[in-house]
Amino acid sequence: MQLTGMQFTAESALAGNDIATLPDFPAEIRAPAGTLAGVSGFQLNFSSSEIFTAGDEPNVLVAMNPAALKANLEDVPPNGLIIVDREAFTDANLKRAGYTSNPLSDHSLDKYQVIEVDVTKLTTLALHGLGLNNRAVFRCRNMFVLGMLSWLYQRPTQSTIQYLEGRFKKTPDVLEANLRAFKSGYNYGETTEMFASSYEVPAAKIKPGLYRNITGNAATALGFVAAAVKSGRPLFLGSYPITPASDVLHELSALKNFPVYTFQAEDEIAGVASAVGAAFGGAIAITTTSGPGMNLKEEAIGLAVKVELPPVITDVQRAGPSTGMPTKPEQADLLMAMYGRHGESPIPIIAAATPADCFECAYEAVRIAVKYMTPVVLMTDGQLANGAEPWLLPDADKLPEIKVEFRTDPNGFMPYSRDEKTLARPWAIPGTPGLEHRLGGITGENLTGNISYSPANHELMIRIRARKVAGIAQEIPPTEVFGDPNGGDLVVLGWGSTFGPIREAVKQAREKGRKVSHIHLRYLNPLPRDLADQLRKFKQVMVAEMNMGQLLKMIRADYLIDAVGFNKIQGRPFKVSELVTRIDRALEG
Amino acid sequence: MATALTRKDFVSDQEVRWCPGCGDYAILAQVQKTMPEFGIEPHKVVFISGIGCSSRFPYYMNTYGFHTIHGRAPAIATGLKVTRPDLDVWVVTGDGDGLSIGGNHLIHVLRRNVDLKILLFNNRIYGLTKGQYSPTSEVGKITKSTPAGSVDFPFNPITVALGAHATFVARSVDVEQKHLGEMLKRAHEHRGASFLEILQNCNIFNDGAFNDLSDKGIKADHQLVLEHGKPLIFGKNRDKGIRMVGMRPEVVTLGQNGVTEKDLVVHDETNLALAFMLGNFEAPMPTPVGVFYAVSRPTYDNAMNQQLEEAKAKQGPGDLAKLLQKGDTWSVN
Ligand code: SF4
Numbered sequence: 001m002q003l004t005g006m007q008f009t010a011e012s013a014l015a016g017n018d019i020a021t022l023p024d025f026p027a028e029i030r031a032p033a034g035t036l037a038g039v040s041g042f043q044l045n046f047s048s049s050e051i052f053t054a055g056d057e058p059n060v061l062v063a064m065n066p067a068a069l070k071a072n073l074e075d076v077p078p079n080g081l082i083i084v085d086r087e088a089f090t091d092a093n094l095k096r097a098g099y100t101s102n103p104l105s106d107h108s109l110d111k112y113q114v115i116e117v118d119v120t121k122l123t124t125l126a127l128h129g130l131g132l133n134n135r136a137v138f139r140c141r142n143m144f145v146l147g148m149l150s151w152l153y154q155r156p157t158q159s160t161i162q163y164l165e166g167r168f169k170k171t172p173d174v175l176e177a178n179l180r181a182f183k184s185g186y187n188y189g190e191t192t193e194m195f196a197s198s199y200e201v202p203a204a205k206i207k208p209g210l211y212r213n214i215t216g217n218a219a220t221a222l223g224f225v226a227a228a229v230k231s232g233r234p235l236f237l238g239s240y241p242i243t244p245a246s247d248v249l250h251e252l253s254a255l256k257n258f259p260v261y262t263f264q265a266e267d268e269i270a271g272v273a274s275a276v277g278a279a280f281g282g283a284i285a286i287t288t289t290s291g292p293g294m295n296l297k298e299e300a301i302g303l304a305v306k307v308e309l310p311p312v313i314t315d316v317q318r319a320g321p322s323t324g325m326p327t328k329p330e331q332a333d334l335l336m337a338m339y340g341r342h343g344e345s346p347i348p349i350i351a352a353a354t355p356a357d358c359f360e361c362a363y364e365a366v367r368i369a370v371k372y373m374t375p376v377v378l379m380t381d382g383q384l385a386n387g388a389e390p391w392l393l394p395d396a397d398k399l400p401e402i403k404v405e406f407r408t409d410p411n412g413f414m415p416y417s418r419d420e421k422t423l424a425r426p427w428a429i430p431g432t433p434g435l436e437h438r439l440g441g442i443t444g445e446n447l448t449g450n451i452s453y454s455p456a457n458h459e460l461m462i463r464i465r466a467r468k469v470a471g472i473a474q475e476i477p478p479t480e481v482f483g484d485p486n487g488g489d490l491v492v493l494g495w496g497s498t499f500g501p502i503r504e505a506v507k508q509a510r511e512k513g514r515k516v517s518h519i520h521l522r523y524l525n526p527l528p529r530d531l532a533d534q535l536r537k538f539k540q541v542m543v544a545e546m547n548m549g550q551l552l553k554m555i556r557a558d559y560l561i562d563a564v565g566f567n568k569i570q571g572r573p574f575k576v577s578e579l580v581t582r583i584d585r586a587l588e589g
Numbered sequence: 590m591a592t593a594l595t596r597k598d599f600v601s602d603q604e605v606r607w608c609p610g611c612g613d614y615a616i617l618a619q620v621q622k623t624m625p626e627f628g629i630e631p632h633k634v635v636f637i638s639g640i641g642c643s644s645r646f647p648y649y650m651n652t653y654g655f656h657t658i659h660g661r662a663p664a665i666a667t668g669l670k671v672t673r674p675d676l677d678v679w680v681v682t683g684d685g686d687g688l689s690i691g692g693n694h695l696i697h698v699l700r701r702n703v704d705l706k707i708l709l710f711n712n713r714i715y716g717l718t719k720g721q722y723s724p725t726s727e728v729g730k731i732t733k734s735t736p737a738g739s740v741d742f743p744f745n746p747i748t749v750a751l752g753a754h755a756t757f758v759a760r761s762v763d764v765e766q767k768h769l770g771e772m773l774k775r776a777h778e779h780r781g782a783s784f785l786e787i788l789q790n791c792n793i794f795n796d797g798a799f800n801d802l803s804d805k806g807i808k809a810d811h812q813l814v815l816e817h818g819k820p821l822i823f824g825k826n827r828d829k830g831i832r833m834v835g836m837r838p839e840v841v842t843l844g845q846n847g848v849t850e851k852d853l854v855v856h857d858e859t860n861l862a863l864a865f866m867l868g869n870f871e872a873p874m875p876t877p878v879g880v881f882y883a884v885s886r887p888t889y890d891n892a893m894n895q896q897l898e899e900a901k902a903k904q905g906p907g908d909l910a911k912l913l914q915k916g917d918t919w920s921v922n
Contacts, residue, residue, distance in 0.1 A: 159917055212918040222913060229909045236672050238664075256900035258907030261672055261893060266697035270664035273657070273694075277637070277668030280655060281676070285668065303658050393918070396910040430653035430669070430676050433632045438601070438648050440656030441640075450603065451648065 060152070062145055064088060064119070066097035082112045083148070085119040085141070117188075119144055126184035127177050136174070140181035147185020157186060207392055214391040216355035216384030217244070220288075220314060221251035223362025225258055226394075228284040230363075231370060231402040236261040236283040238274030240293060243326040244382040245316035248288045268293035272300040275311040279304070280439070282406060282429035284366055285311040290382075291320045291333050294340070301375055302341040305465065307439040308416070308425050310369035310376070314362070317381040317496075319571040328571025329383035331496050332547035337377045338525060338554070344462045346469040348372070349524040351379040353499035356391035358384060361522065367402045372468060373424040379524070381546075383497045383573055410434030415449040423468035473526040479534045483510060483517025487537030490514070490586055493563070494544050495521040495551055498574055502544055505579030516583055524551070532559040540586055542566055544579065594625035599634075601651040607642060612763035612789035616710065617649055619766055623773045624650075627677070634677045637666045639691055642717050642791070643683040643710035660691020663698035666705050671890045677777075680707045684725040685715050688744050692724075696753035701889040702781040709746055709786050710763075714795035732794075747868035747881055750784040751861065757783040758864065758882040763790060764803045768814070768878060775880055781888045802876055815867065815879030820853035823875050830854075831874075838866060840874060858883045 060081040063069035065088040076082060089104050103109050104116060120137075123144045127137050143164075150157050160182060168175035214222075228235035235258065239249045253262045261283070265271040272287040279285035289297060294315045304311055317333045319325035337349050348368055352361040358380055365378040407413060407426035415437045416425050428435040437449065445452035446460055481491070483506060494502045499520050506518040519534060521527070535541050535555070541563035543552040549565035556563055566582050568574055599621045607613045624634070634652035638644035640659035647654030653676075657665050662680045670678045680698075687695045687709045698705060714732070715721040721734040725746065729738040750758045757779040761772040769787065776783035788799045801811040809825040821831035822843070830853040832841045841848045856879075857863055864882035901907075 206921055208921050210914065210918050210920055212914065212916055225907070225912065226909055229907060234672060236668060238668055255907065255912070256897045257904045258912075259897045259901065260907075261897065263668065263671060263893075265664065266693055269661060270667070270694055270697070273661040273664035274668030274671075276657075277655075277665035277670075278672045279668075280665070281669045281673040283668075283672040285672075299658050300661060307655075393913050396913055430635045430673065431633055433630070436631050436651055436653055438603075438650075438654035438656065440648070440654075441658055442656065 060149070062149065064141065064145070066094050066099055066103070069103065070097050070099065076112060080112050081115065082109065083115045083117060083145070086116040087118055087120045117148070122184065122188060123181050126180050130173060130177055130180070132173070132177055136177065140177050143178045143181035144185035144188070147182040147187070148189045149185075150182075151186045151189030157182070206390070209392045211390045211392055213388050214356055214359075215247070215386055215388045216352065216358040216380050217247035217316070217386070218251050219356055219358035219391065220316075220352075220362045220378070220380060220385075221248045221255075223359040224248075224284070224286055224312070224366065225252070225255055225260060226359070226396070226399060227363045227366035227402055228260070229258060229396075230399055231284055231366070231404045233282060233284045233404055234259045234261060236263070236275060236278035236285045237288065238263045238265050238271040238278065238285070239288045240265050240268045240271045242268070242290045242293050244318055244385045245288045245290050245293075245314065247385065248314065248316075268296040269300060272297040272311065272313060275313075276300055276304050276309055279309040279311045280430070282404075282427065284370070286314065286366075287311060288314040288316065290316045290318045290326070291336075292323065294333055294336060298336075298341045301347065301377075302343065302345050303441050304375040305341070305345045305347060306441055308373045308465070309439075310366075310373055310427075312362075312365045312369050312376050312378055314365075314378045314380065316385045317379060319382075319569075325571045327382060329381040329497060329573065330547060330569060330571060331379075331381060331498070331545050332550065332569070333379065334495075334524065334545075334547065334550040335553070337379060344466065346466050347525065348374060348376045348469055348472055349379060350376065350522060351496040351524055352384055353496060353520055353522065355384050355387050355389045357499075357522075359391070359394070363399065363402075364522075367400060368472060370402060370404050370427070371424065372422050372472060373427060374465075374469060379496060381497050387497075406432065407435060408432055413437075414447045415439065416444065416447050418464070418468075423464065423471060470526050473523075473529045476523045476526070476528045479519055479528045479530050481517050481519055481534060482506060484515060485517075487539075488515035488517055489538065490516045490540040490542060490583065491519055491535060491538040492516065492542050492544055492566075492579070492583065493519050493521070493535065493551070493555065495524055496545075498544055498546060501574040501576050501579055504576045505574075505583060508576065508580050509583045514583060514587055516587070521551070524554075527554075527558065532561070535559065535561055535563070540564070542582070542586060544574065544582075546573070594628065594630065596621050596625060598631050599624045599651050601649050603648045605649050606645065608793050610792040611642070612712065612791065613642060613646070613710065615763045615766065616708070616769070616787055616789060617646065619769045620708075620773060621650070623770045626774065627777055629677050633675070634679070635666075635669065636679045636681060637662045637669070638681040639683075639686040640717070641683040641686045641715075642712075643681055643708075643789070644686060646681040660686050660689070661694060662686070663691065663694040663703075663705070663707070667698055667701070667703050667889075670703055670705055671893055674704070674890050674894055678705050680705050682707065682709050683716075684709065684711045684713060684723045684744075684746070688746060688749065689724045692744075692749075696749065699750055699753040699755040699782045699784060702754075702756050702886050704781055704888045704890050706776050706783045707785065708776075709784065710789040711746055711786050712789045712791035712795055713743075713798050714791050716791045716794055720794035726795075745868060746784075746786045748865060750786075751864055751868055751882060755784045755882070756781040756884050756886045757880070758868075759784070759880045760786045760788065760878045762788045762799060762802050762812075762878060765878070772879070775883070779883060780891075781886060802878070811875050813867075813870070813875035813877045815856050815858075815877050815881065817856055817858045817880065820850050820855050822850070822853065829875075838870075838874070 061072050061076045062083045064085050119141050123141045124137050164178045237252050252260050263274050275285040275287040315333050319328040319330040350361050350365050352358040365376045369376040407428040413435050442451050443458050492502050502518055506516050509516045543563050544566040545551050549567055552565040631652045636647035636650050636654045638647050638656050639662040647656050666678050666680050711725055713725045715723050722730050722732040722739045724744045731738055759772050761769040776785045802808050813823040823829050828843045830841055831838050832852050858880050867877045
């Protein structure tokens with residue numbers, strides 16, 4: 001099902017539609033098909049106007065078995081289209097999904113348009129004569145459905161055909177089977193009278209330029225590569241596989257010629273530790289993880305804070321605590337990134353808002369890290385990681401400068417002397433004659449870094465590092481207000497992947513005449529210098545986030561602004577409708 | 590250049606802060622004395638350590654140094670060595686740092702065969718935290734945290750390293766200056782992860798743990814010096830040896846019961862089974878010192894850099910503009 005969804009996304013993007021996706025796949029990779037735990041879904045929203053979310057409610061639900069129907073039915077609006085594989089609604093499958101009667105015949109689906117298709121039978125017929133066994137035929141069912149959907153929404157089919165040709169190059173019989181299933185599905189849609197008409201979705205009006213479709217994890221990987229190339233240094237990734245971050249490791253492993261070093265470490269700690277070591281040696285060093293790994297990395301991040309080396313730590317957040325729901329997004333690691341280390345240990349934090357935005361944020365994280373000589377945390381989440389959207393390709397030559405200058409002059413060298421403006425210490429890498437020095441986690445004397453237990457020096461060093469990180473605010477661009485820059489009744493403040501639903505909800509509320517605006521933060525530490533003033537222009541401040549109110553706490557504590565929270569912790573993004581209802585209530589209450 | 594280097598080039602300006610009489614002083618002195626012989630200038634050398642008494646080591650070397658966090662030095666060193674194969678990277682660790690909190694990193698760095706020189710100072714006690722038993726302390730050991738005696742079965746660093754498929758495994762003793770110098774040279778010569786256990790006296794919390802190996806009067810009877818290609822002979826009068834009875838080793842006396850040198854086991858550094866057997870020697874068998882095992886295997890850092898070179902040769906150097914435009918693209922006008 002994931003494959004079908006990705007391919008349909010690609011088709012839609014090629015058709016010039018704006019897209020947003022929400023893959024929703026089970027944590028149990030081999031969960032028995034047909035049980036609720038094993039439902040693998042893929043939600044896609046495409047539109048001829050600009051869209052920001054994967055859609056609250058799918059207009060079409062394709063359910064390949066009763067479990068898939070049961071798991072997703074509540075999201076389908078009345079009169080929505082449901083396509084089911086009729087043959088899969090056997091007594092055994094119904095029972096496994098927990099149905100006591102067949103929804104296809106008990107009138108429980110009367111408020112929807114239900115289309116029953118014998119997908120299995122039709123696929124079998126289409127593949128007749130190819131000599132495939134039942135199992136192989138069964139696998140082609142998704143292609144039949146993809147063909148049907150492609151017709152229904154008039155998607156171009158060329159990219160799918162090319163994709164299949166590439167993927168099954170070595171197995172011509174499998175290729176033939178998939179192509180046949182895909183084309184039969186398409187033709188079935190066209191010839192059958194089941195679909196009243198096909199939907200044509202015209203191309204959306206989006207910014208001109210060259211586009212490609214990209215997931216957040218792929219964009220993150222590319223952002224890091226771009227930053228390394230721009231800085232003229234090799235990229236080093238130390239990482240331990242973890243859902244939903246592993247794709248960054250996969251993407252980067254294929255780019256060795258850039259050069260990119262990928263080190264699959266023995267554990268999360270070794271992942272970040274190796275990055276600290278690579279940063280010591282002068283590489284653009286990164287590590288990638290998700291919440292459980294983030295916990296384990298904190299001590300090594302604290303070391304990087306203390307010795308002022310610039311690895312970038314990516315936390316692709318997932319629902320927690322503990323194992324939680326590994327494949328579901330959440331934003332509950334913010335305070336861990338802020339405060340999760342012992343001692344005073346400030347660290348810059350950047351959060352991506354959309355899949356394509358992961359590129360810019362990864363790039364920016366590296367830029368800040370090496371400019372200020374500090375580790376930086378980049379926060380994305382499972383929804384961004386696996387979700388896709390069209391990406392207006394940046395011009396490689398016009399990316400912001402990333403200047404890496406290693407110290408080479410031994411004259412007057414001190415490991416903790418500082419740049420006046422940024423307070424960055426010099427990056428003095430091993431191999432440079434005359435700069436031999438020792439870094440360490442023990443409190444060091446100002447300038448020399450020599451071990452020091454002087455009470456005043458300890459405080460001085462803590463304050464210098466804090467000032468350095470706070471000083472990054474000097475180059476954070478002014479806060480953009482969507483809506484009324486001069487203030488209004490309500491501002492919804494968000495960060496990370498909630499961008500889409502918040503922007504859409506605020507848009508809808510404004511269309512109804514509400515004086516509501518939206519501010520979305522990329523920089524979470526330090527916060528933009530003008531943020532407090534911007535927020536104070538509004539009568540009410542609402543912080544919407546997928547946690548119990550973590551940014552909310554920061555805003556209230558830092559600014560003494562009486563903000564309220566809107567929180568959802570269900571491993572699912574906000575629905576636009578939920579936000580609109582909440583906005584209405586705030587403004588009517 | 591090599592001739593110009595002296596011990597002084599490797600001595601930092603930092604005051605050494607180990608307890609007076611600590612075995613670490615002897616190790617530091619020997620390392621500083623031996624380094625010039627490698628002909629590598631101090632700026633090309635990096636010492637990385639974790640936490641513990643031994644881990645203060647980098648501060649005293651006038652090279653690049655990094656005193657990191659508990660147990661993680663091998664991982665930090667791996668990131669450095671892989672991206673900077675031009676550097677001579679050493680890891681200094683202890684029995685707690687390397688075998689307890691950092692055991693995982695140690696075994697993985699050994700199996701990967703990253704080209705690092707790893708010195709594990711084994712004093713069989715926690716010194717820095719003031720005297721708790723360590724993963725190499727013997728069962729029954731009375732310490733602050735084991736007033737009734739430790740019930741914790743210890744690790745043997747040598748067999749742990751062998752079990753992790755280390756390609757170079759050796760042991761020496763802090764005060765055996767000449768032998769230690771030789772072992773440092775052998776460890777440095779080796780391409781790949783070199784594991785050198787150095788038995789080190791903590792005179793504050795575990796004094797005399799290795800007396801039988803360091804006391805002039807008795808050490809010859811307890812120490813079995815391993816030399817490749819030579820029979821296993823030891824003892825003050827060099828009249829004791831190791832002979833196999835079937836699969837079991839035993840101590841025999843030369844000249845007694847017709848035993849001659851020919852009956853003794855000949856040391857072979859490339860024989861893993863022999864290395865394991867010697868690694869497991871404990872009283873009443875003598876304690877072996879020297880190189881247990883040394884074989885050649887591709888190093889991780891080299892193999893990885895080779896893959897990068899091959900990728901570059903095959904695909905050309907990375908082209909960012911092309912990479913960004915990979916896959917299906919479309920134009921919006
Ligand atoms: S506690 Fe023991 S190992 Fe540590 S410095 Fe003192 S004598 Fe040496």
